[in-house]
Amino acid sequence: MALKEEGVEVVTQRVFTALGAEHPGALEKPRRGESRPDRDLAIYMLCHMGIFTHQAIGKHFGVGYTSISGALKRAQALIQSDQELRQRIVGILNDK
Numbered sequence: 001m002a003l004k005e006e007g008v009e010v011v012t013q014r015v016f017t018a019l020g021a022e023h024p025g026a027l028e029k030p031r032r033g034e035s036r037p038d039r040d041l042a043i044y045m046l047c048h049m050g051i052f053t054h055q056a057i058g059k060h061f062g063v064g065y066t067s068i069s070g071a072l073k074r075a076q077a078l079i080q081s082d083q084e085l086r087q088r089i090v091g092i093l094n095d096k
Helices: 008-019 037-049 054-061 065-081 083-095
Strands: none
Touching (some): 008 037, 065 083
């Protein structure tokens, strides 16, 4: 079954599992001003899979487009600063 047909909810859970995120359900809810790298990385991966729009991802996470853009920038900074994380993210994205 194609990932898009599974829906953003199911794919998000798979991404959180692949990242080893603790308490993934809590990461789906917005919290202003709180740093949550696993959430940012999950949003980054969902966007880079190319199967869901930013609007669909934002709706799932309860945020707007600008929040998705911010999460992408934060995730990119994390990935660029950590070679091991970058390799892990690439591996997960290639496994989709």
